[in-house]
Every structure is written in structure tokens, then in C-alpha cells.
Amino acid sequence: MKKTIVAMAAMLVAMGMSAQQNISYxxxxxxxxxxxxxxxxxxxxxxxxxxxxxxxxxxxxxxxxxxxxxxxxxxxxxxxxxxxxxxxxxxxxxxxxxxxxxxxxxxxxxxxxxxxxxxxxxGAADEYLVKDVDHGQVRTVWYHSNTANADRRMNVYLPAGYGKTDKKYPVFYLLHGSGGDETAWLDLGHMARIMDNLIAEGKCVPMIVVMPNGNFGKQAAAGETAENLAFRPVSTHLLPHYKDGLFELAFPEIVNYVDATFNTIPDKAHRAIAGLSMGGMHTLMITANYPDMFNYIGLYSAGVDFSHLNMEEVPAYANLDTKLTKLAQGNPKLYWIACGSEDWLLPANKRLMERMDKDGLKYTFHESPRGHLWCNWRQYSLLFIPQLFK
Missing domain, CATH: 2.60.40.10 (Immunoglobulins)
Known part of the structure; x- marks a missing residue:
């Protein structure tokens, strides 16, 4: 018995030393x-x-x-x-x-x-930090997609005070780029902190921000499902359903879930959508296919290079000029396009704007310094969000 106790004590000491090594880095x-x-x-x-x-x-x-x-x-x-x-x-x-x-x-x-x-x-980074203000909350939720035949995960920011009354809020849908997922705008974009600070400073109205997963062949970020434990993050062009238009056509499933689950104002005047890179392409096509759904539209360094894509073979992308003309007739309150002066996608964005000119779609263009970088996308949000729902 004594030998057993001594052996167990030695084992516990060894485990303690191992644990101590894990924190002494x-x-x-x-x-x-x-x-x-x-x-x-x-x-x-x-x-x-x-x-x-x-x-x-x-x-x-x-x-x-x-x-x-x-x-x-x-x-x-x-x-x-x-x-x-x-x-x-x-x-x-x-x-x-x-x-x-x-x-x-x-x-x-x-x-x-x-x-x-x-x-x-x-400067800009001050808006990415946690300040002594009222804080909102982020909920990770799952919605069912009939199109994907799967439950899919997204993150939803709810402003401070949400749920304490019956107040209803406008909704901003924010889409990530290739290789991102539903965590990108929180981890790299600091969206929850940005929203807390902009709202507290009176620079924007309180709103719900919905951040879905745009990789339609995956249910969630890497490591968040049994199947995804073997899924290592890669650029989206290596995943199923890249640029096949299904995510865009199925987007009303997300909107319907959000309106059914949260205290929203469920109309065009109180919906906004924006996305970076691939998410900008998604934003372009979602709003083109559903012209009565969003009143505020933002493209951040949008991935709108169509040179390697036969648009007419993809239902979501076909007849784009006709769709943009119809969107223009609906007179969205803001169509905001931003891209960096050194971004490899700037020429494609300029071609898109020439197309919009012919289709009669009015837009505002912001050209920033530098290239295809998160510093630009965070700062675009600081410019775009204060313009929403005013």
C-alpha cells in the first residue's frame, strides 16, 4: 500500500512538472x-x-x-x-x-x-480594441439549407440592449472572402468590437450583423464538425460549389431564418449587404438576383474578374446586365464600391463600374491605397457602416 501511494505521488509530481512546462513558454x-x-x-x-x-x-x-x-x-x-x-x-x-x-x-x-x-x-486601430462601452453579444447559430441539404453555421452580432425590449433592428449581412469562413469577420475583421465602438460613439445606428459561411460545400469552419476535423482551411476555389451560384441563389434561406429568429425589421429598407473579395462577388450576384431584398450594397475589393467564367452557363450569373438594370430601377439607396490602388482586382472592378454605367446603376467609388489586404477591408467597414439605415 505504501509503495502504491509513493508511486502515485511520483506520478502526480511528474504530471505537475509536465503541466508547468506547458505554461512556461x-x-x-x-x-x-x-x-x-x-x-x-x-x-x-x-x-x-x-x-x-x-x-x-x-x-x-x-x-x-x-x-x-x-x-x-x-x-x-x-x-x-x-x-x-x-x-x-x-x-x-x-x-x-x-x-x-x-x-x-x-x-x-x-x-x-x-x-x-x-x-x-x-487611428483606425482604436476602433478594433475593446473599450469601456456597452457591449453586444455574438451568437453562433445553425440554420437549415434545403438547397445544401445540410445544417450550416453562421455568427450573428446583436447590439447592446438587444432582447431587453421588443425593439426591432435593421440587419447587415457581411460576407467573407475566399479561404475565410463564418469566423473571419470576427477574428480578422474585429467586427464585434467595431460595432460596439461605432454604436457607442453615435457613428452608426444599432444593427444586427450576420456573418455566414460562404463555402457552400462546407457546413462550418474547419474543425467545427465531425467531417471538418479532417478539413484543413484552403482557398475556396479548391472546395465544391465554387462559383456555381448555389450560395447566391440560396441566400434567401439565410434571410428567412434571421427574420424568423431575431427581432428584425424585415424589409428592403432595413437590410444591407457587403462582402470582401469572393464575398464581394457573392454580394454582386445576390443583389442582382434579388433586387428587392437589399437597400444598401457594398463591394470591398470584389472578386469580379469574369474572364475565366462562362457566365451564361451559370443561372445565378446569367443575364447580368438585365439583372443590374432591374436592380437600378429599384433605386437602392447606396451602392458602394471600394478597392485599393495596388489591388490586382482594381481593373476588374473598373470594368464592372463601366458595365454599371451602361446599365444605369448608380454607385459611389472609393479608391484606397495599398492592395488586397485586411487593413483595407476593416477600414472600408469603418466608412461603409456609418452610412447604413440613415
Missing amino acids: REGDIVSPQVNDDHTVTFRVKAPKAKSVKILADWEQNNGQATMKKGKDGVWEYTTPQLASEMFTYRFDIDGVLGIDPVNPFTRRDVGNIFSIFYVGG
Whole structure:
């Protein structure tokens, strides 16, 4: 009996040591990233045996790339130029091996890659942070799609105070890009924080925000269903139902579920929709096929390059000019298009706008700096959302 107790005690000590190792991952006193008062940022990583250490990031200067300098004790260091206010992502390249910052616990997944993140305040990024304001809630819900013959998952932001009275709210449907899912606008777009802050600051009206999964061949994000445990995130063009129009044609299933489940104002005047990249393509086609459903429409860096697609073979995409003319006759209150000056999709967006001119569809165009990046899509939301339901 005594030997058994001793053995069990030894086992518990060993388990405790193992658990302690799991939480003791920080590398001594190394600080990285260090956001400096002048909006420069210093990175450090300990790699004494490395021959080369680089940083790969998404800030504008030098295309976010730099070679770090080795210092004492094998600690490599680099300080950026002055950065704009934003949330930035980065990784280290240590002798050709890409990885996150080992002393920075804050990460985000974008498609199938994990990035370390940090914020530079004093501007746009202030709207991405949790402030001392009334907070809404996010509900993860499942709706049934007869078209897909499956239950599908989406996230729904409800503003502060929702459900305390019988008040009904307008609804903003927000769609992700290729490789994203129903978590993208929350994790990378900071949509819940943005909505809390814009509402509290009086910059927009309180509204419900619906963020569905646009990968119609999948029920939910990777890892969220039994089948999806083996599904690794990939760009949507590698998944079933890419650009076959089923997601767009089935979109009323989402709208009907939302109106039946939440306190909405179920009419065109109180519905908005926007999407980034692939979601912009979805937004274009949803509103073209259902011209009486949305009064506010936003395309963010929309994936509207039709050069490799036979439009007339896809019912959702066929007769687009006729559909856009009918949409124009319905006179949506706002059709807002935004794209970066360095975005590879800018020429396709300009061709779309020329098409809209011929079809009589009025729109507003915003051209921003830079390319196909989350910093642009977050900032487009800061511009688009305050215009809704006014």
C-alpha cells in the first residue's frame, strides 16, 4: 500500500512538472513586439544558432519585409519605420522556416496560416480594441439549407440592449472572402468590437450583423464538425460549389431564418449587404438576383474578374446586365464600391463600374491605397457602416 501511494505521488509530481512546462513558454525577459511611442515597433527573437532571421509582415514600408540583426546572447532584433494605426500580422523566417513570434501569445488564422499580431493605436486601430462601452453579444447559430441539404453555421452580432425590449433592428449581412469562413469577420475583421465602438460613439445606428459561411460545400469552419476535423482551411476555389451560384441563389434561406429568429425589421429598407473579395462577388450576384431584398450594397475589393467564367452557363450569373438594370430601377439607396490602388482586382472592378454605367446603376467609388489586404477591408467597414439605415 505504501509503495502504491509513493508511486502515485511520483506520478502526480511528474504530471505537475509536465503541466508547468506547458505554461512556461516565454523566453526569459525578451519583449516582442514592443510598440514604441513614435509608432515604430521593435521585434526580438532568440535564435543563437540561426544564420539568417527575417520578418515577413503586412505593413506597407519595404513590403513588410526586413532582415533582423543578431545581437548579444543570440537575440535578433529589428525596428520598423513609423507605422500607420492598424492591426498588423507578421511571422519570422528563421533559416527558411516560417513561424510565429514565440513570446507573443496573440495570433490569428488567415486561410490556413497562423500569424502573430499587434496593434498600433492613434487611428483606425482604436476602433478594433475593446473599450469601456456597452457591449453586444455574438451568437453562433445553425440554420437549415434545403438547397445544401445540410445544417450550416453562421455568427450573428446583436447590439447592446438587444432582447431587453421588443425593439426591432435593421440587419447587415457581411460576407467573407475566399479561404475565410463564418469566423473571419470576427477574428480578422474585429467586427464585434467595431460595432460596439461605432454604436457607442453615435457613428452608426444599432444593427444586427450576420456573418455566414460562404463555402457552400462546407457546413462550418474547419474543425467545427465531425467531417471538418479532417478539413484543413484552403482557398475556396479548391472546395465544391465554387462559383456555381448555389450560395447566391440560396441566400434567401439565410434571410428567412434571421427574420424568423431575431427581432428584425424585415424589409428592403432595413437590410444591407457587403462582402470582401469572393464575398464581394457573392454580394454582386445576390443583389442582382434579388433586387428587392437589399437597400444598401457594398463591394470591398470584389472578386469580379469574369474572364475565366462562362457566365451564361451559370443561372445565378446569367443575364447580368438585365439583372443590374432591374436592380437600378429599384433605386437602392447606396451602392458602394471600394478597392485599393495596388489591388490586382482594381481593373476588374473598373470594368464592372463601366458595365454599371451602361446599365444605369448608380454607385459611389472609393479608391484606397495599398492592395488586397485586411487593413483595407476593416477600414472600408469603418466608412461603409456609418452610412447604413440613415
